[in-house]
Amino acid sequence: MSNEDLYALRQRIESVDKGMLRLLEERVKLAKEIGKVKGGDCIYDPVRETEVIERLCRLAEGLDPRFVSLLFREVISFCRSVQKPTRVACMGPEGSFSHEAVISFLGRFVDVVFVENPAEVFDYVSKDKAGIGVVPVENTTEGTVYSTLDAFAAAEPGISVMGEGQIPIRLVLASMEEDMANIEEVYSHPQPFGQCRNWLYKNLPGARQIPTSSTSFAANLARTTKKSAAICGRLAAKLSGLKILEEGIEDQPYNATRFWLIGRAVARPSERSKTSILFNVAHKPGTLFQALEPLYRAGLNLTLIQSRPLPGNPFEYFFFVDFEGDIESQNVKEALNIMKSRVERLRVLGSYPQIKRV
Numbered sequence: 114m115s116n117e118d119l120y121a122l123r124q125r126i127e128s129v130d131k132g133m134l135r136l137l138e139e140r141v142k143l144a145k146e147i148g149k150v151k152g153g154d155c156i157y158d159p160v161r162e163t164e165v166i167e168r169l170c171r172l173a174e175g176l177d178p179r180f181v182s183l184l185f186r187e188v189i190s191f192c193r194s195v196q197k198p199t200r201v202a203c204m205g206p207e208g209s210f211s212h213e214a215v216i217s218f219l220g221r222f223v224d225v226v227f228v229e230n231p232a233e234v235f236d237y238v239s240k241d242k243a244g245i246g247v248v249p250v251e252n253t254t255e256g257t258v259y260s261t262l263d264a265f266a267a268a269e270p271g272i273s274v275m276g277e278g279q280i281p282i283r284l285v286l287a288s289m290e291e292d293m294a295n296i297e298e299v300y301s302h303p304q305p306f307g308q309c310r311n312w313l314y315k316n317l318p319g320a321r322q323i324p325t326s327s328t329s330f331a332a333n334l335a336r337t338t339k340k341s342a343a344i345c346g347r348l349a350a351k352l353s354g355l356k357i358l359e360e361g362i363e364d365q366p367y368n369a370t371r372f373w374l375i376g377r378a379v380a381r382p383s384e385r386s387k388t389s390i391l392f393n394v395a396h397k398p399g400t401l402f403q404a405l406e407p408l409y410r411a412g413l414n415l416t417l418i419q420s421r422p423l424p425g426n427p428f429e430y431f432f433f434v435d436f437e438g439d440i441e442s443q444n445v446k447e448a449l450n451i452m453k454s455r456v457e458r459l460r461v462l463g464s465y466p467q468i469k470r471v
């Protein structure tokens with residue numbers, strides 16, 4: 114190819130880029146208009162965002178859907194931010210897996226506030242210090258995140274689940290050292306230690322394992338301590354300026370965490386929604402069976418059932434149940450009405466879409 118050919122092709126790229134830019138400006142203007150029509154606080158519409166991205170992935174010809182999805186996640190994130198800046202509370206510090214979840218579901222044009230635990234996330238949303246909260250619910254290796262369920266049970270009734278999504282948890286061994294043989298101490302949160310127990314046993318049997326409050330904190334420590342390493346996510350390693358010595362060190366091939374997006378707004382009804390409820394029953398034989406029976410009769414598929422101790426009532430429990438279906442569907446409404454008459458307390462935590470990212 115001659116230099117002229119290269120020049121001509123670059124000219125064409127520049128013209129395409131300019132065209133894309135003008136179209137993006139038009140999109141942002143339209144989003145602003147929509148923002149005015151919607152008014153108020155509830156700009157975020159996870160059902161619509163999922164529809165937009167899925168449609169574009171279907172329409173794309175010869176483009177990797179991951180590229181389309183990532184690109185439009187950021188386009189929408191920016192449009193949302195010009196409609197109204199979104200403040201999101203999640204467990205930090207920066208680089209935590211909750212932070213990765215925020216970016217994965219909402220993009221980078223959000224104002225993230227980092228807190229210490231799920232209860233604080235709920236607190237921020239209750240006090241309107243954040244419009245959206247992102248909390249972990251379940252990990253494929255370590256199971257339910259009890260602190261999130263307990264915080265939800267204690268939270269004011271105005272807070273609901275607006276969406277849910279999962280992110281793969283890929284763990285790395287990161288360090289300032291070049292060579293794994295020099296590592297004498299490893300820092301991480303107890304959960305990731307549990308998720309790569311076998312790998313550590315095989316590869317760093319002599320290293321001391323020191324638990325920390327978060328993986329990002331572990332990464333910070335590894336930055337300032339000689340002969341040490343952290344087990345954390347890529348983002349945390351990058352933000353702390355660590356070198357990645359080994360990637361994908363988790364023992365289970367599929368290690369993922371499911372998160373809820375919580376807030377004051379209620380997601381629009383959708384055919385693919387899931388519903389979460391919380392209830393407690395009298396401490397008598399058969400009450401749990403009777404409570405769940407209407408769900409069975411309505412043909413609703415349960416995806417989670419979890420009991421938690423009822424505060425102030427030793428050895429009594431309340432239950433969390435997730436099922437496929439939307440609270441606006443007739444069969445779900447009917448089932449929950451019957452259920453209500455059979456339980457002591459029933460609270461609908463939300464009907465919400467899955468936020469899927471390819």
Ligand SMILES: O=C(O)C(=O)C[C@]1(C(=O)O)C=C[C@@H](O)C=C1
Nearest residue numbers: 147156157158161162189192193
């Ligand atoms: O369609 C809307 O309701 C919009 O506000 C626009 C838009 C978008 O940019 O496509 C932005 C934010 C919402 O969460 C959903 C979609």
